[in-house]
Amino acid sequence: MKLRIDKIIILLLTLSLFGSLLSGCVSNDVKSETPLTKSNYLLGTQINITLYDNQKDEIIDEAFQRISEIEAKMSINSENPSEITKLNEASGIQEVKLSEDTFYVLEKGKYYSQLSNGEFDITIGPVVKLWNIGTPNAAIPDEAILSEKLDLVDYNKLSLNKDKYTAKLELSGMIVDLGGIAKGYAADEVYTILKNRGVNHAIINLGGNIMALGTNVNKQPWKIGIQDPYYPRNDYLGIVEVVDKAVVTSGIYERYFEKDGVRYHHILDPQTGFPADNGLAGVSIITDKSIDADGLSTSVFLLGLDKGMDLIENLDNTEAIFVTTNKEIYLTSGIKGNFILVNKEYKLMN
The missing domain is CATH 3.10.520.10 (ApbE-like domains)
Structure with a gap:
């Protein structure tokens, strides 16, 4: 992760x-x-x-x-798809069943997104991947592509159902990034x-x-x-x-x-x-x-x-x-x- x-x-x-x-x-x-x-x-x-x-x-x-155990549930880089990987892959399609661990972290992430009025946003994944900072491929993104990816960043479009412990990303291409909270x-x-x-x-x-x-x-x-x-x-x-x-x-x-x-x-x-x-x-x-x-x-x-x-x-x-x-x-x-x-x-x- x-x-x-x-x-x-x-x-x-x-x-x-x-x-x-x-x-x-x-x-x-x-x-x-x-x-x-x-x-x-x-x-x-x-x-x-x-x-x-x-x-x-x-x-x-x-x-x-x-x-x-937490890494296996929330990693987006492991060989076996995690719950977060499945959530991102299902963006714009369907809700995904989550463990209590993952649901809690998503819930906290959305809470701090709301508390900061979106300054912190756990759906910023598409923009993070575009910059690739911390990797050999880090680069300033194309302005038009960046604008497209910014349209996918909106924590309000992360739906959480605590009764069923499910989550859904409403737009296709949205990506949850738990890097600011999972540790x-x-x-x-x-x-x-x-x-x-x-x-x-x-x-x-x-x-x-x-x-x-x-x-x-x-x-x-x-x-x-x-x-x-x-x-x-x-x-x-x-x-x-x-x-x-x-x-x-x-x-x-x-x-x-x-x-x-x-x-x-x-x-x-x-x-x-x-x-x-x-x-x-x-x-x-x-x-x-x-x-x-x-x-x-x-x-x-x-x-x-x-x-x-x-x-x-x-x-x-x-x-x-x-x-x-x-x-x-x-x-x-x-x-x-x-x-x-x-x-x-x-x-x-x-």
Whole structure:
């Protein structure tokens, strides 16, 4: 499943935490000095799950199995047709029966499409395929063809029937793209598995889509680095402290190509079909559920600073960090005491 991998946040363990792990001076519920980490490649990205207590291989294996199930249902690139593949192939023809997993993710995707007034639109697939950003075939599309594909982008023409768990794309050629939300759902499912298996301290990292379970082993907030949108992955501009939260970023830095000195990133505006150009370089969302952070990060990026700030300030238990193209940082009211700026190239504005 080729999902957007722009949502990059670097996990930072403080020196004090690292020292405590080495020395064995950890809280009583931690059974081992060294955390257990296992990796896998699923959902089109590198996944790392790290347990700091109740360290059992079978717990992580169960989590990976759950992610594999989600991938099989929602992938559009696997050998065996997924539910989403069947939905796209049936566009303009008939409704398709879905599992509860896939229906829920589509329902969430349509919700955020509505919440953002179409700035985030899960039916943007035809335009995404036209640009091919992130592949060797990336190119600026022909204007006439782009206009035709834009006519197929309309989340209102995705019909969902919860009584029957069916969906239908009303126009032939419509394509659902779950790249802005499916990883978030998978992270939430892993979180649930770990909690049910008695894990109290863990980090779930789906290609930079971070879910922090509980606190660190010293019972202090996790410290998560926020990606600098003008530098390669693993360069961070600031640190946010979180407990039991998802942290997800959308930005201009991960997938792009350059043509005649212009950079074209992959966050496409459903209104124009071109990469969004609204003065934002990155948006990080901090909230309880990863699927919500995933949907909101793209939605808010496309809405821009002012509308995006207004939206987040009116949502419960949700905060945001906005990074502009002129290297200014704006914070929503609830995160100001938990963010530390470390890169002095940036200016904290509020």
